[in-house]
Amino acid sequence: MFGLDNILHIREDKVTPYDKESEEPVLRRGICTGELVAGFCSLRNGRFREIMLITSEDDLKRFCHRYAVDRTAMKEITAG
Numbered sequence: 001m002f003g004l005d006n007i008l009h010i011r012e013d014k015v016t017p018y019d020k021e022s023e024e025p026v027l028r029r030g031i032c033t034g035e036l037v038a039g040f041c042s043l044r045n046g047r048f049r050e051i052m053l054i055t056s057e058d059d060l061k062r063f064c065h066r067y068a069v070d071r072t073a074m075k076e077i078t079a080g
Contacts, residue, residue, distance in 0.1 A: 017068040018040055021043075022044060023040040024043060025039075025073065026038075026039060026041045026075055027054065027074055027076045029078055030078075031079060032080075035053070036055075038052045038054050038060065038063040039052070
């Protein structure tokens with residue numbers, strides 16, 4: 001009745017907005033490998049909360065949809 005594919009599909013469609021008062025959406029790029037990770041940065045202390053590894057444009061679209069993020073509002077930071 002509820003296979004794994006159905007469960008994963010249901011979870012991906014769920015929108016989970018982030019707290020805009022305390023966090024901002026960011027993309028963090030690794031300095032050595034260029035690995036791209038989407039997450040949220042605390043406005044209070046600057047701490048990065050890693051959410052999802054981005055390996056394609058579809059991953060980025062999925063992240064933006066899931067967390068109700070405007071792609072143009074995301075800033076990119078460098079980890080190193």
